[in-house]
Amino acid sequence: PEVEGKPLFGIGIENFITLIVFGLIFTLGVLGNSLVITVLARSKPGKRRSTTNIFILNLSIADLAYLLFCIPFQSTVYVLPTWVLGAFICKFIHYFFTVSMLVSIFTLSAMSVDRYVAIVHSRRSSALRISRNALLGVGLIWALSFAMASPVAHHQRLFHREVSNQTFCWEHWPNPRHKKVYVVCTFVFGYLLPLLLISFCYAKVLNHLHKKLRNMSKKSEASKKKTAQTVLVVVVVFGISWLPHHVIHLWAEFGVFPLTQASFLFRVTAHCLAYSNSSVNPIIYAFLSENF
Structure with a gap:
């Protein structure tokens, strides 16, 4: 039994x-998102930056920041027996x-609405799909996200266990009912409703x-299908x-979330899937987007 449970490093x-x-995930994601940002940030002189590219650039910046700020610190939980980062x-x-x-x-969500306007309301799209509107949308997205996530920062705190002399970084809500409401609201407004809108x-x-497929030129048809395909994937x-x-x-x-080997594996898988999402987006753009 001792040999089986022998720690590695x-x-x-x-x-x-x-x-x-x-x-x-970290290495692939940082390289991929850095490449996407480099390609999209270099706009050609005299060429208007498309609204789709502004949204893709925003997604890549968010993904890169997420990978740089979250993964290195979160990794310490799996290495150290106590929280040491303050x-x-x-x-x-x-x-x-x-x-x-x-x-x-x-x-x-903004990208799918952008595609909807571009394809379904193409006559009005040139007036609506301008860089200024996309940048305003990006500003609103960050402001809304910072506001919606604020309860997490407020309720996350350090706990010290005297018996084992360990410190843990845990979420603590004085009123458990408030936490239930917040978890449901995050799921509904930060996952379910956006996916329904999309x-x-x-x-x-x-x-x-x-x-409209028959009336489109082959080039226009291919371009619109490819962009829609990219965002859909x-x-x-x-x-x-x-x-x-x-x-x-x-x-x-x-x-009652069980604390078993299987539930540990499920939690790790959930973490890995969430992190990998920030790494796979650049790969999708590389294969499907006309900009790469």
């Missing part, structure tokens, strides 16, 4: 594997984790493209990546 085998996966980092990484998730889903926009876009990947995270939070609030 001073930590358990499960934690070691988790750190390897985190490291791969109260500010404890609040900040959990706050920014939520901010980044909300910025991603709100940006994807689904509605895509249903309209696909229906419109199906009707990004949205589907987001939906899958963040679902386990919301399931765990709802399960913990409205059920």
